[in-house]
Amino acid sequence: MSQMKHIDNTPTTTGKFKIEKSPYNRLRMHSLAKLTFWSFVFLGLIFMFFFRSPSSSSHVTSDLNRRSLRTNSYGGPAWEKRVRTSAKIRSRNGISVLVTGAIGFVGTHVSAAFKRRGDGVLGLDNFNEYYDPSLKRARQALLERTGVYIVEGDINNVALLNKLFDIVPFTHVMHLAAQAGVRYAMDGV
Incomplete structure (x- = not known):
């Protein structure tokens, strides 16, 4: 019986066996700490965005109302005809797509590519003044x-x-x- 060897070379008595710590366990704990930190940062940003003071949210509401009054020129048969004509599908397998932010750099190229492909395209943009308005009108x-x-x-x-x-x-x-610029978007201006 003394001649018998254990297959896995582990001692049979308790307390004499030491588990080696692998670098994987340390890496996993470090990653968990980072994940926890960034989760709290993300939750803090969400909290700040959704639970702002009433004075700042009323500023945003008044700004949205002002924008909608300024751009309330939609309606009427001529306007509806322009919308329908723009969104009319011209190819057999085409789609009808509403492109929001159509005056931006990417939106302009995407809208033009859809139209070249034969899709019906209607653009929507608020023409804010963050970028040069003349550039936006040229893209329009x-x-x-x-x-x-x-x-x-x-x-x-x-x-x-x-x-x-x-x-x-x-x-x-x-x-x-x-909204271009994170600070600009958070202020709601």
């Missing part, structure tokens, strides 16, 4: 030459969105609208 003119009509309005304007979806049965929405 470029897109309208290719047959893409741009509706000037805000994606937060529910009445406008409902009207657009009532006029055109969009099959897709390419959502490219975004």
Whole structure:
């Protein structure tokens, strides 16, 4: 019996066996700590964004109302005809797409590519003044030459969105609208 060897070379008595710590366990604990830290940062940002003071949120509401009043020029038979014409599908397998943020750099190229492919395209942009307005108007003119009509309005304007979806049965929405600059977006300006 003394001749018997254990297959795994582990001692049979307790207390004399030491588990070796692998670097994998330390790495896993370090990653868990990082994950916990960034989770708290993310939750803090969400808390700041959704639970702001009433004075700052009323500023945002008044700004949205001001924008929707400024861009409330939609409606009427001529406007609806332009919307329908722009969103009309021209190819057999085409789609009808609403492109939000259509005047931005990416939105302009995406809208033009969809239109070249034969898809029905309608653009939506609020024409804010964060970038040069003349650049935005030049992009609007470029897109309208290719047959893409741009509706000037805000994606937060529910009445406008409902009207657009009532006029055109969009099959897709390419959502490219975004507020440039994180600080600018958090201030709601």
